[in-house]
Amino acid sequence: MVGSTVSVGQHRPARFPRLLVSQEAVILIVAIVLALVFALTLPGFATVGNLLTLARSVSVLGILGLAMALVVIGRGLDLSLIAAMAAGSAAVIQALNAGLPVPVALLIGLAVVLAIGFVNGWVIAFVEVPALFTTLATAFLIFGLTRFVLKTVIVYPPPTATAFLYLGQGRPLGIPMPIIMFAAVAVLVHLFLSRTRAGRFIYARGDNTEAARLTGVDVRRDIIVSYMLAAAIGFLAGIVSSASTASMNMQIINSTLIFDVVLVVVLGGVSLVGGRGSVLSVLVGTLLIGVLLNGLTIMNVNGQVQDIIRGLVLLGAIILDNRLHPRDEETARQGD
Amino acid sequence: MSVAASPPPRSSVRDAVNDLRYRFSIKLFLSELLSKNWMEPIVPFLLMVALIGYFSATVPNYTSLDNTQQLLRLFAEIGLVSVAMGFVLISGGIDLSVGAIFAVTNLAALILFKSWEWPVWAVALGTLAVGAFIGLINGVLVGYLKARPFLTTLVTLIILRAGFDMVSEKYAPRFAVSDIESDVWDFLGGGTILGIPTNALALLVVLIIGHVYLSRSRYGWHIMAVGSSRKAARHAGIRVERVLLGTYVLSGLLCALAGLFYAARQNSAGSDTGQGWEMQALTAVVLGGISLAGGRGTVWRAAMGAVIVFLLINGFVRLGLEGYLTMAALGAILLVAVGFDVKWAKNRGKAIQKIYVNPTRLELKQAPSIARGSASPYAENDRLSQAEVIGLGQVEGPEDVILDRQDRLYTGTREGWILRFSGPNFEHREVFARMGGRPLGLAFDKDENLVCCNGGMGVYGVTPQGEIFKITDETNRTWGKLNDDSRLRLADDLDIAPDGKIYFSEATIRYEMHSWDMDGIEGRGNGRMICYDPATRTTRTIIKNQRFPNGVCVAHDGQSVLYVSTWLCRILRYWIAGPKKGQLETVVEQLPGYPDNLNRASDGGYWLALAGIRSPAYDLAMRKPDFRLRMVKEIPRDEWLYPGLNNGCVVKLDADCQPVETYWDPTGKLHPTITSMREHKGYLYIGGLENNRIGRIKLPGADPDWTGWESYWGNKQNSRVRPTSGSGISAVS
Structure with missing residues (x-):
């Protein structure tokens, strides 16, 4: 079977022969081939500087992908992830500007995104509105409210908040902070998904929500928790992003970033039907998209053409995912 | 033309008030309103009107x-x-x-x-x-x-x-x-x-x-x-x-x-x-x-x-709101609207269900005694325990049974089939017609077509060759009623008058075949008597608001139609000819059980099936609608108090519908829930809604040549019958 290397009940590392045919392996090979092609044809691609830039630029995308994977594995989707991230970062920056110490500011931001995650999860779990509609609507809601509160599109942290800026611009041991954060989050999420009961329940819920419920899993609570968790991880991405650029632009909510996140997740084999995929999937998906975007930028392709290319790739990924993991299309609910 | 049934006897003014209170229920109206499709957009419609009203009132020009x-x-x-x-x-x-x-x-x-x-x-x-x-x-x-x-x-x-x-x-x-x-x-x-x-x-x-x-x-x-x-x-x-x-x-x-x-x-x-x-x-x-x-x-x-x-x-633009706030408002509205939609789609059925059942008050008098050995004509005995068995295990719920001129036995089954048993001992079984629905009451018309009331479909006929044809599946709609009641939901039993008109009962218009028992819990006058006229091919409701009208039988003289009301435990007569034409009267006021089919007997009397026997507890429950409502809402179905439909009997009635004798299987093992019986050449054939067999007993002293078809259309018409309006002499068997 193509697809998952991690599934409920058989938690063992994927063996080598199996890895060869999995979707992750295919994407990894495509990414490597693409990178080789770029290295050979594009001047300036295969330099250490560019590769570090690449790694740093995909870090944010990768962390967001990990957050998204948490809800997608549980058969959900969070289109408000970017909005929550922007709102949380903006809250931190405003708190810093108000003169609060960095830890307090971070806690305030965390509280904001956890509240957003809770609202999403509650509406999805208890009102039973499909995740797509819920998060699409809350994304607009968050954007409007944040803009209303901020009165401006871009917020800047005070240059004195060095501890905050270090989270994005620091280089302990010469490694850029975003890469460290990405790696740390990846390891933690991996351990959570594969080694804890709560993580395995996410797979159970994604595989068959009804069966999980009947087995005694508190599905509604878990849905709320998973959206809060996703929002919190997304918040980390926001911190890294706003600290490294020393700004947060609210227009990011209206950008196509959220589709890049979905793309990263789906491409790597975290199927939208739920219950499939792992952290590895997100890593290879991020790698491929990172290489692709980096290459396109070096080739100086304009933003609109990039949008079209990414859109086409995402379309292909969705169709491929649907082929590999067909959902019961006849009984599927609207918004699935 | 419709005739209101005579109201149940009232003991006091309080009862009368109670009766009224339960007859016209606001919940009944609400539940019907809720099930209308045009009710769904009523909220957005009002919202639209309110918005237009608000803006025209506040904005000049x-x-x-x-x-x-x-x-x-x-x-x-x-x-x-x-x-x-x-x-x-x-x-x-x-x-x-x-x-x-x-x-x-x-x-x-x-x-x-x-x-x-x-x-x-x-x-x-x-x-x-x-x-x-x-x-x-x-x-x-x-x-x-x-x-x-x-x-x-x-x-x-x-x-x-x-x-x-x-x-x-x-x-x-x-x-x-x-x-x-x-x-x-x-x-x-x-x-x-x-x-x-x-x-x-x-x-x-x-x-x-x-x-x-x-x-x-x-x-x-x-x-x-x-x-x-x-x-x-x-x-x-x-x-x-x-x-x-x-x-x-x-x-x-x-x-x-x-x-x-x-x-x-x-x-x-x-x-x-x-x-x-x-x-x-x-x-x-x-x-x-x-x-x-x-x-x-x-x-x-x-x-x-x-x-x-x-x-x-x-309006937002007029208020000078920023575009992003407009979008935020749209997002909030979308969220709320989708939330309502999801909850409505999920719970609409439940909401209707919750208020759909509307028990009403139903007063029954003391039931006649069925004590074994008593002088009561209903006294319990074991006369059905010796019944011969036909088609054991080959038939699923023979609600009604009938025999044709060639002595073949027909019955409708749960599968929606009409089965035919033939041969000297009815050992040959064949599927005569695959009709669908739930075939219930049966009758033969003059041309020997088998006419069948089909729960869920209407009234259908089957030619002797086995071809199915529709007779009617709708009647005239009651104006002023929210629910379109023109479609036949649960046509139950029928009989054919000498002029070819088909009189049939529709047990209830509020429930389907699979939930007919809920009508009993409700006890409301949801049923009706309907007449199909083959000359004009029209179907008209003749008597409305009947409480589960069930068995129908045209009297031997063809002047009146007898029918039973199951929940009222009563036999009624509707005159279709003669001086009393159009009038409705109660013939037997209190039966000891719940009557089902009613058919002619060879001696000028009638056979009546009692599908179940009344109990004082359930009679009391029928006087307490609030109790039944609480029961339906608060406890699981298998713990409800139901009418006792486990055992019953066949009652022989004389020409005035007064009971003469009974045939019982008090164990309920051979013939539970007896819903029909049919006399044919000196034998009585017995069917039951939930049974796996058809029973047959010999009737000593019955006319060995008498058949139903001859009684309706052949040389036994009006045989040995005096005008039913008289009194006194009763036919002897």
């Missing part, structure tokens, strides 16, 4: 001709896009690319007209073609490649937007300097017909055609079917993929139409053209009451929702 024209002109395009979204939503999909299609087609129309200088008709066709083509791509992706509509159309939205930005950058400056003029183009953009702006008129035409298309045409029905249940639609032979493709193409076309009008009106393409319209349209249609679950909705609801959203946004 809001309803002036100029302002109305202006508003209509602004509204028409988003209205069209909303209708497009509505169609896709009804088919069970979603099209988030509507705003982008609108923008792209708007640009296409401008390029074709201003840059390529096509004539207006060609521009129109070209624009529509572009829209249809984009819709086609969506349709192929969703319909044939089975991609998820939500994400797929979201991605096409991005791609189209990016393409739109690229192309419009290149062409936008040229539109401003273009000097192409055309009267037709200007008319499309700014003209009016009879004071209505052209684009609003186009919307109106689209709405009317769309309504007819969706609710009156085969393609529209296919869209509804696919939206309701893709699986069922596929099994019904609908090409689901093609229908889905069609709706996305339709959506693209409607968006292109909107884009065309917008191009003619604005003559320019801004980068924000159609931005966020998918959100507006989605909010509009969900608010208007088109369910996300698909399969439910009308174009009017889409338009209504669009009006609400349009007026709101218009």
Whole structure:
């Protein structure tokens, strides 16, 4: 079977022969081939500087992908992830500007995104509105409210908040902070998904929500928790992003970033039907998209053409995912 | 013409008041109101009226001709896009690319007209073609490649937007300097017909055609079917993929139409053209009451929702709200509307169920004694325990049994079949007709067609060759009643008068065959007596508000129709000829059990099946409607207090319907729930609703040549019968 290397009940590392045919392996090979092609044809691609830039630029995308994977594995989707991230970062920056110490500011931001995650999860779990509609609507809601509160599109942290800026611009041991954060989050999420009961329940819920419920899993609570968790991880991405650029632009909510996140997740084999995929999937998906975007930028392709290319790739990924993991299309609910 | 049944006896004024209180129930009205389809958009409709009212009251000159024209002109395009979204939503999909299609087609129309200088008709066709083509791509992706509509159309939205930005950058400056003029183009953009702006008129035409298309045409029905249940639609032979493709193409076309009008009106393409319209349209249609679950909705609801959203946004703009706050408000409205939709779709049935059962008060007098060995004619005995067995295990629930002139035995079964047993000992079983539904009461007409009351279908006939034909499946509708009660739900038993008119009972109009027992819990006069006249081929309700009318039998003299009311435990007579024609009287007021079928006996009397025996506890429960309501709501079904339908008996009645003797199986092992019996050549054949056999006992002293058919149509008509209006002499067996 193509697809998952991690599934409920058989938690063992994927063996080598199996890895060869999995979707992750295919994407990894495509990414490597693409990178080789770029290295050979594009001047300036295969330099250490560019590769570090690449790694740093995909870090944010990768962390967001990990957050998204948490809800997608549980058969959900969070289109408000970017909005929550922007709102949380903006809250931190405003708190810093108000003169609060960095830890307090971070806690305030965390509280904001956890509240957003809770609202999403509650509406999805208890009102039973499909995740797509819920998060699409809350994304607009968050954007409007944040803009209303901020009165401006871009917020800047005070240059004195060095501890905050270090989270994005620091280089302990010469490694850029975003890469460290990405790696740390990846390891933690991996351990959570594969080694804890709560993580395995996410797979159970994604595989068959009804069966999980009947087995005694508190599905509604878990849905709320998973959206809060996703929002919190997304918040980390926001911190890294706003600290490294020393700004947060609210227009990011209206950008196509959220589709890049979905793309990263789906491409790597975290199927939208739920219950499939792992952290590895997100890593290879991020790698491929990172290489692709980096290459396109070096080739100086304009933003609109990039949008079209990414859109086409995402379309292909969705169709491929649907082929590999067909959902019961006849009984599927609207918004699935 | 209808006759009200004589009311049940009342002991006091309080009872009378109680009777009234339970007869006219507000909940009954509410439950029927809730189950009407037009109740669903009532909230958005009121909202729309309130908004229009509010703005006309607060904004000066809001309803002036100029302002109305202006508003209509602004509204028409988003209205069209909303209708497009509505169609896709009804088919069970979603099209988030509507705003982008609108923008792209708007640009296409401008390029074709201003840059390529096509004539207006060609521009129109070209624009529509572009829209249809984009819709086609969506349709192929969703319909044939089975991609998820939500994400797929979201991605096409991005791609189209990016393409739109690229192309419009290149062409936008040229539109401003273009000097192409055309009267037709200007008319499309700014003209009016009879004071209505052209684009609003186009919307109106689209709405009317769309309504007819969706609710009156085969393609529209296919869209509804696919939206309701893709699986069922596929099994019904609908090409689901093609229908889905069609709706996305339709959506693209409607968006292109909107884009065309917008191009003619604005003559320019801004980068924000159609931005966020998918959100507006989605909010509009969900608010208007088109369910996300698909399969439910009308174009009017889409338009209504669009009006609400349009007026709101218009109001926000007047208040000077920023665009992002408007979007936030839309997001909040969408969330609330979808939440309501989801909860409504999930709980509508439950809500109706909760208030649908409406027990009423039903007063029964003391039941006659059935004590074994007593002098009561109903005294219990074991006379059925010796019954011969026919078709044991070969028949599922023979509700009614009947024999033809060739001594073959017919019965209707749970499978919806009419079975025929033949041979000297009825050992040969065959399926005579596969009718469907639940065949109940049976009778032979003059031409030896088997006429059958079918629960769920109506009254059907079967020729001696086994061909099934419909006799009637509807009666006249009761005016002033919310629920259309013209369709027959549970036709129960029938008999045929000498003039060929078919008199049949419909046990209840509020429940189906599978939930007929709920009617007993309710005890309301939900049933009716109906007459089908073959001469005029019309069906008319003759007696309304009967409490589970069941067995029907035309009296031996053909002057009256006898029928029983199961929950009232009563036999009634309705005169169809003679001096009392049209009158209704109670013949037997108190039976010891719940009567079912009633048939003629060879001696001029009648046979009556008692499906169950009354108990004082349940009789008391029937006087306590609130108790029964609490029971239905609060405890599981298998713990309900039910009428005792486990054992019963066959009662022999004389010509005046007074009981003479009974045949019992008090164990209920051989013949539980006896629902029918039929005398034929000196034997009595016994059927039961839940039984696995047909029983037969010999009737000592009965006319060995008498058959039902001869009694109705042959040489035994009115045999040994005196006029029923007299009294005294009773026929002897």
